[in-house]
Amino acid sequence: MNRDLLGIRQLSTDQITDLLRRSDGYFLQLNSIDPFRKSSLLDGRTVANLFFENSTRTKTSFELAEKRLGATSVNLSMQTSSLTKGESLIDTVNVICAMKVDCVVVRHSSSGVPQLLRKHLPDHIRIINAGDGGHEHPTQALLDAATLQAKLGSLKNKKIVIIGDILHSRVARSNMILLNKLGAKVTLVSPLTLTPKYVEEIFGVRVVHELADEIKDASAVISLRIQFERQSRSLFPNLSDFRMRYGLTPLRIMETNAFILHPGPVNRGVELDNEAADSEKSLILQQVKRGVAIRMAVFEWLFEDK
Amino acid sequence: MNRDLLGIRQLSTDQITDLLRRSDGYFLQLNSIDPFRKSSLLDGRTVANLFFENSTRTKTSFELAEKRLGATSVNLSMQTSSLTKGESLIDTVNVICAMKVDCVVVRHSSSGVPQLLRKHLPDHIRIINAGDGGHEHPTQALLDAATLQAKLGSLKNKKIVIIGDILHSRVARSNMILLNKLGAKVTLVSPLTLTPKYVEEIFGVRVVHELADEIKDASAVISLRIQFERQSRSLFPNLSDFRMRYGLTPLRIMETNAFILHPGPVNRGVELDNEAADSEKSLILQQVKRGVAIRMAVFEWLFEDK
Amino acid sequence: MNRDLLGIRQLSTDQITDLLRRSDGYFLQLNSIDPFRKSSLLDGRTVANLFFENSTRTKTSFELAEKRLGATSVNLSMQTSSLTKGESLIDTVNVICAMKVDCVVVRHSSSGVPQLLRKHLPDHIRIINAGDGGHEHPTQALLDAATLQAKLGSLKNKKIVIIGDILHSRVARSNMILLNKLGAKVTLVSPLTLTPKYVEEIFGVRVVHELADEIKDASAVISLRIQFERQSRSLFPNLSDFRMRYGLTPLRIMETNAFILHPGPVNRGVELDNEAADSEKSLILQQVKRGVAIRMAVFEWLFEDK
Numbered sequence: 001m002n003r004d005l006l007g008i009r010q011l012s013t014d015q016i017t018d019l020l021r022r023s024d025g026y027f028l029q030l031n032s033i034d035p036f037r038k039s040s041l042l043d044g045r046t047v048a049n050l051f052f053e054n055s056t057r058t059k060t061s062f063e064l065a066e067k068r069l070g071a072t073s074v075n076l077s078m079q080t081s082s083l084t085k086g087e088s089l090i091d092t093v094n095v096i097c098a099m100k101v102d103c104v105v106v107r108h109s110s111s112g113v114p115q116l117l118r119k120h121l122p123d124h125i126r127i128i129n130a131g132d133g134g135h136e137h138p139t140q141a142l143l144d145a146a147t148l149q150a151k152l153g154s155l156k157n158k159k160i161v162i163i164g165d166i167l168h169s170r171v172a173r174s175n176m177i178l179l180n181k182l183g184a185k186v187t188l189v190s191p192l193t194l195t196p197k198y199v200e201e202i203f204g205v206r207v208v209h210e211l212a213d214e215i216k217d218a219s220a221v222i223s224l225r226i227q228f229e230r231q232s233r234s235l236f237p238n239l240s241d242f243r244m245r246y247g248l249t250p251l252r253i254m255e256t257n258a259f260i261l262h263p264g265p266v267n268r269g270v271e272l273d274n275e276a277a278d279s280e281k282s283l284i285l286q287q288v289k290r291g292v293a294i295r296m297a298v299f300e301w302l303f304e305d306k
Numbered sequence: 307m308n309r310d311l312l313g314i315r316q317l318s319t320d321q322i323t324d325l326l327r328r329s330d331g332y333f334l335q336l337n338s339i340d341p342f343r344k345s346s347l348l349d350g351r352t353v354a355n356l357f358f359e360n361s362t363r364t365k366t367s368f369e370l371a372e373k374r375l376g377a378t379s380v381n382l383s384m385q386t387s388s389l390t391k392g393e394s395l396i397d398t399v400n401v402i403c404a405m406k407v408d409c410v411v412v413r414h415s416s417s418g419v420p421q422l423l424r425k426h427l428p429d430h431i432r433i434i435n436a437g438d439g440g441h442e443h444p445t446q447a448l449l450d451a452a453t454l455q456a457k458l459g460s461l462k463n464k465k466i467v468i469i470g471d472i473l474h475s476r477v478a479r480s481n482m483i484l485l486n487k488l489g490a491k492v493t494l495v496s497p498l499t500l501t502p503k504y505v506e507e508i509f510g511v512r513v514v515h516e517l518a519d520e521i522k523d524a525s526a527v528i529s530l531r532i533q534f535e536r537q538s539r540s541l542f543p544n545l546s547d548f549r550m551r552y553g554l555t556p557l558r559i560m561e562t563n564a565f566i567l568h569p570g571p572v573n574r575g576v577e578l579d580n581e582a583a584d585s586e587k588s589l590i591l592q593q594v595k596r597g598v599a600i601r602m603a604v605f606e607w608l609f610e611d612k
Numbered sequence: 613m614n615r616d617l618l619g620i621r622q623l624s625t626d627q628i629t630d631l632l633r634r635s636d637g638y639f640l641q642l643n644s645i646d647p648f649r650k651s652s653l654l655d656g657r658t659v660a661n662l663f664f665e666n667s668t669r670t671k672t673s674f675e676l677a678e679k680r681l682g683a684t685s686v687n688l689s690m691q692t693s694s695l696t697k698g699e700s701l702i703d704t705v706n707v708i709c710a711m712k713v714d715c716v717v718v719r720h721s722s723s724g725v726p727q728l729l730r731k732h733l734p735d736h737i738r739i740i741n742a743g744d745g746g747h748e749h750p751t752q753a754l755l756d757a758a759t760l761q762a763k764l765g766s767l768k769n770k771k772i773v774i775i776g777d778i779l780h781s782r783v784a785r786s787n788m789i790l791l792n793k794l795g796a797k798v799t800l801v802s803p804l805t806l807t808p809k810y811v812e813e814i815f816g817v818r819v820v821h822e823l824a825d826e827i828k829d830a831s832a833v834i835s836l837r838i839q840f841e842r843q844s845r846s847l848f849p850n851l852s853d854f855r856m857r858y859g860l861t862p863l864r865i866m867e868t869n870a871f872i873l874h875p876g877p878v879n880r881g882v883e884l885d886n887e888a889a890d891s892e893k894s895l896i897l898q899q900v901k902r903g904v905a906i907r908m909a910v911f912e913w914l915f916e917d918k
Contacts, residue, residue, distance in 0.1 A: 030712040033736040035656025044341025046370065056688055057707055064658065064711050067684050072373050076362055088574065091583075095363055095570060098594035099370050100336045124339040264707060268700065277703075288710035350647025352676065378679050382668055394880065397889075401669055401876060404900035405676050406642045430645040 003302050004127045006114045007136035008177045016181060020146050022297035023290065027146070030289050041300060042071035045102045050093065051130070052078045052108040057264065058130055061288070062105050065295035074101075089113070090120045097125050103302065104128070111135035111170075126302045134170055139298060140263055141174035143291040144222060145182060147283050150290075151259055152219050156183035161215050161258070163246050164224030164271060165194040171263045172224060176203040189214055189246065211246055220259040220283075223248055223271045239270050248276035259283050309608050310433045312420045313442035314483045322487060326452050328603035329596065333452070336595050347606060348377035351408045356399065357436070358384045358414040363570065364436055367594070368411050371601035380407075395419070396426045403431050409608065410434070417441035432608045440474055445604060446569055447480035449597040450528065451488065453589050456596075457565055458525050462489035467521050467564070469552050470530030470577060471500040477569045478530060482509040495520055495552065517552055526565040526589075529554055529577045545576050554582035565589050615914050616739045618726045619748035620789045628793060632758050634909035635902065639758070642901050653912060654683035657714045662705065663742070664690045664720040669876065670742055673900070674717050677907035686713075701725070702732045709737050715914065716740070723747035738914045746782055751910060752875055753786035755903040756834065757794065759895050762902075763871055764831050768795035773827050773870070775858050776836030776883060777806040783875045784836060788815040801826055801858065823858055832871040832895075835860055835883045851882050860888035871895050 008016070029036055047066045051059050059075065066073040076096065093104065103126040106114055111133030118127055131137040145155065152158055160179055166172045166188050176199075179186050186205040188195065200207050208214060215221050226242070243249065247269075248260060253276050260282045266272050276282065314322070335342055353372045357365050365381065372379040382402065399410065409432040412420055417439030424433055437443040451461070458464055466485055472478045472494050482505075485492050492511040494501065506513050514520060521527050532548070549555065553575075554566060559582050566588045572578050582588065620628070641648055659678045663671050671687065678685040688708065705716065715738040718726055723745030730739055743749040757767070764770055772791055778784045778800055788811075791798050798817040800807070812819050820826060827833050838854070855861065859881075860872060865888050872894045878884050888894065 033714075035714075036658070036712060037656060044343060046342070048366075056690070060660075060686055060688060060708065061711055063686060064684070072370070074366055074369060076366060078362070091570075091572060091574075094591060095594050096366065098591040099367055099598050100342060100595070102339075102341075264703075266703060268703075285706060285710040288707050289712070292711050350649060352648070354672075378676070380672055380675060382672060384668070397876075397878060397880075400897060401900050402672065404897040405673055405904050406648060406901070408645075408647075 002124055002126055004114075004118060005138055005298055005302065006118060006127065006129050008138045008141050008174045008181075009136065011138075011178075011181075013181045016142070016145070016178060019142055019294070019297050019301060020149060022300055023142075023146050023293040026296040027290055027293035030292055036068055038068055038070060040070045042066065042069040042303060045070075045303065046072040046074065046100060047103045047105060047299075048096050048101045049073065049075045049130075050078055050096070050104055050106045051075075052106070052113075053131065055107060055131070057288070058107065058291075061291045062128075062130065062295055065292050065299060068292075069296060069299055071103075071299070090117070093117055093121065097121055102126065103299070105130050107131045109133055128298060128302070131170055134168055134173070136174045136177075137170040138174050139291065139294055140171050141178040142298070143287055143294040144175055144261055144263075145178055146290045146294055147261060147287045148220055148259070150286070151283065154183075155179065158184050158219040159187065159217060160184045161187045161189060161218045161221040162224065163189045163211065163221060163248075165226055166190045166199065166224070167194045167196050168227050169224050171222075173203075175222060176205055180204050187214055187218070191242075191246070211252070215248075215252060215256045215258050218256065218258040220261060221248070221256075222261045222263075223276075225263060225265065226267055226270060243270050243273075246271070248272045250275040252276075253279060253281070257281070261287055264288070308430055308432055310420075310424060311444055311604055311608065312424060312433065312435050314444045314447050314480045314487075315442065317444075317484075317487075319487045322448070322451070322484060325448055325600065325603050325607060326455060328606055329448075329452050329599040332602040333456075333596055333599035336598055342374055344374055344376060346376045348372065348375040348609060351376075351609065352378040352380065352406060353409045353411060353605075354402050354407045355379065355381045355436075356384055356402070356410055356412045357382075358412070358419075359437065361413060361437070363594070364413065364597075367597045368434075368436065368601055371598050371605060374598075375602060375605055377409075377605070396423070399423055399427065403427055408432065409605070411436050413437045415439055434604060434608070437476055439476065440479070441476050442480045443476040444480050445597065445600055446477050447484040448604070449593055449600040450481055450567055450569075451484055452596045452600055453567060453593045454526055454565070456592070457589065460489075461485065463491060464525040465491045465493065465523060467493045467495060467524045467527040468530065469495045469517065469527060469554075471532055472496045472505065472530070473500045473502050474533050475530050477528075479509075481528060482511055486510055493520055493524070497548075497552070517558070521554075521558060521562045521564050524562065524564040526567060527554070527562075528567045528569075529582075531569060531571065532573055532576060549576055549579075552577070554578045556581040558582075559585060559587070563587070567593055569593070614736055614738055616726075616730060617750055617910055617914070618730060618739065618741050620750045620753050620786045620793075621748065623750075623790075623793075625793045628754070628757070628790060631754055631906065631909050631913060632761060634912055635754075635758050635905040638908040639762075639902055639905035642904055648680055650680055650682060652682045654678065654681040654915060657682075657915065658684040658686065658712060659715045659717060659911075660708050660713045661685065661687045661742075662690055662708070662716055662718045663688075664718070664725075665743070667719060667743070669900070670719065670903075673903045674740075674742065674907055677904050677911060680904075681908060681911055683715075683911070702729070705729055705733065709733055714738065715911070717742050719743045721745055740910060740914070743782055746780055746785070748786045749782040750786050751903065751906055752783050753790040754910070755899055755906040756783075756787055756873055756875075757790055758902045758906055759873060759899045760832055760871070762898070763895065766795075767791065770796050770831040771799065771829060772796045773799045773801060773830045773833040774836065775801045775823065775833060775860075777838055778802045778811065778836070779806045779808050780839050781836050783834075785815075787834060788817055792816050799826060799830070803854075803858070823864070827860075827864060827868045827870050830868065830870040832873060833860070833868075834873045834875075835888075837875060837877065838879055838882060855882050855885075858883070860884045862887040864888075865891060865893070869893070873899055876900070
């Protein structure tokens with residue numbers, strides 16, 4: 001049986017800890033301005049990046065991870081693909097895999113696509129979920145945890161506040177599951193209309209609807225992007241109201257020592273004011289760097305001899 | 307004089323046999339789940355993939371063949387290129403070649419574009435036709451023949467049935483020419499409105515308009531894709547009627563031992579029912595794998611010292 | 613302090629001469645039909661091509677230069693990027709650079725974007741301007757100079773005529789600055805409506821508005837592309853009138869020994885008639901080849917130990 005990364009849900013705490021630890025060496029190299037020593041770990045391996053949803057930053061992060069490990073990397077921007085000719089998703093991916101692809105990185109607007117592919121692709125093809133609908137985005141949660149651990153050490157009993165549109169956010173879901181497994185105390189702050197039902201029971205988190213003093217004693221806050229492209233705007237009144245209630249404004253930043261994370265791209269002046277995005281507490285670019293390191297660690301783990 | 311692959315028409319039977327034979331070693335490697343041992347055959351060579359018609363699968367197949375042979379591969383999706391700025395086709399391709407490109411892989415909606423480029427590009431640039439209008443698609447015919455030979459041995463006097471829209475199909479044309487050269491007995495089954503005139507005399511094939519018992523004694527059947535994007539739908543009455551008359555339905559599949567090929571993407575429920583596409587007799591994914599192997603063989607042949 | 617190539621303006625005459633000289637060895641190799649010996653100069657380096665304006669030929673030229681020097685090359689066609697999600701330009705580029713990108717090649721429709729990035733990116737990131745609005749296009753001017761020098765030797769006191777739409781042309785601007793530094797005598801020939809104000813004083817060039825006898829005694833003429841996509845057509849009466857007044861027609865070509873350059877893509881029958889574009893005096897494809905060589909030289913210069 002080969003390994004896959006379908007979601008954080010399927011990982012044990014030990015596996016998560018192992019992946020975070022593996023990423024550290026890569027991160028050190030990425031943080032240097034010297035030339036990067038390419039690895040030969042994936043020599044002779046082909047990775048296909050199948051982005052049915054467009055994402056320049058995540059696709060580039062995966063592509064760089066692959067190339068730096070020596071893989072042959074092919075990008076298939078599937079909006080323009082044969083899907084438009086009426087072929088089914090499974091047929092398309094099977095065809096790509098028949099060209100001797102060893103690993104598929106898939107992003108899709110429908111929840112569950114990576115699991116669906118797992119059922120229909122040959123066993124030896126590794127699958128990485130790069131974001132499926134409102135379901136999971138496991139490499140994002142791993143890179144967030146790596147970023148947090150580097151600053152906070154163990155996350156056990158640390159208060160982590162996740163702010164924003166929880167309802168549409170696969171980032172929030174993967175983060176809640178992962179932070180829970182690492183023993184952190186997660187508080188969600190979101191408008192009532194953007195909060196999934198039963199989220200407390202399902203994910204073991206605390207939920208409040210007003211930011212108020214929540215971030216004062218937090219170790220870190222993860223502010224989520226408002227996904228204008230995925231929701232009708234009518235779910236909250238307007239942007240300036242959202243900012244006043246949930247945005248990291250200069251005043252709020254002054255009242256806390258919490259580190260600031262955001263999966264990007266940031267809507268400046270909405271989720272984060274400039275004073276937050278550019279503050280010394282902001283870890284946004286660290287997250288990006290950790291993202292490449294985590295993806296390299298995931299490939300290392302997927303392709304190691306067992 | 308350097309070699310080109312402009313069409314099957316220009317290849318001798320010996321050259322076809324040679325290309326099929328060359329592809330076998332590559333196929334074996336592609337069929338393994340071990341890492342692929344990259345070749346250095348095209349080290350220092352640059353191949354430009356010029357797809358004026360979009361095709362994710364064929365472009366990816368060429369790209370992987372090139373990279374696995376050590377070539378530098380550049381993709382130019384020419385819909386967005388300077389052609390939109392009014393530059394002529396020949397000027398555009400000449401400019402790309404001046405950057406020291408050694409081989410051009412070209413797909414274009416107009417028949418004859420590869421020949422046109424041959425007249426205007428420097429002699430040392432190799433040209434591969436990846437599909438030109440309704441004219442030829444030589445690597446598709448070669449991969450079909452390689453797939454058939456692997457199952458049937460010599461194709462001499464084997465009955466091969468090609469079903470569907472012959473009129474618009476460069477796949478059918480290249481296949482008819484190639485199968486003829488290898489001594490197979492080709493029967494076309496197509497609606498009267500989708501059959502080119504004089505096709506019997508020109509290609510030395512048998513033509514019928516009803517599927518009836520034609521596939522019962524066939525060694526293999528090549529079902530063609532209905533090119534909705536290239537024809538007005540009015541050339542045949544409707545899809546369910548097409549399926550009843552020409553589709554590989556469960557009943558028809560039960561009556562024959564013929565292998566099933568299709569160039570893809572398949573319109574399931576039209577040309578092939580699921581029972582055909584997913585049957586043990588279906589060679590569709592074998593065709594895809596042979597496609598990469600054939601393209602590697604073509605590059606090997608184009609660049610060998612003579 | 614690392615080097616950048618923001619514009620010709622920032623280069624000394626010695627630096628220009630040095631870059632031209634460095635490109636010669638690369639050009640010789642590009643001019644051969646033998647395999648290109650890849651260099652390892654940029655091993656472990658990543659170059660991101662950020663084309664906010666589309667340009668197949670310039671992007672491909674940079675991409676080939678990068679790959680032939682051993683760099684990892686990533687293309688980000690930024691029209692489809694997260695900019696459409698409302699992220700700021702500087703945030704987007706900073707995120708890309710955080711993935712350990714060593715050099716950014718940027719093309720943008722706004723003048724000054726490379727300078728803006730220089731202010732906001734970390735010091736160790738090298739920046740190459742691949743064309744910014746109506747401002748500069750330094751690699752084009754360098755490749756033009758390399759092409760001219762190969763035919764004319766020193767450009768000192770050579771008469772170079774630049775024809776066409778000077779007003780919208782970053783190519784003209786970079787060329788005027790560079791040719792001035794090398795001591796050439798530049799004459800602009802452009803319609804009054806397409807001539808920038810005070811251009812004589814600012815760039816030390818001669819300006820006339822009728823072609824007449826201007827090219828008879830010129831060493832070379834650089835004909836500019838009419839940028840239909842960047843101007844309202846109303847700036848000059850019509851195309852055939854433009855051709856009669858400023859086009860290189862057969863008659864005009866017969867009267868001169870001047871070499872003919874054009875940055876491409878050519879509007880045949882407007883700026884150049886076929887007799888000019890395809891004449892023995894035309895250096896258009898030489899320019900393209902020199903373009904790859906110059907870009908390789910620029911990377912060599914940016915990344916050398918100092």
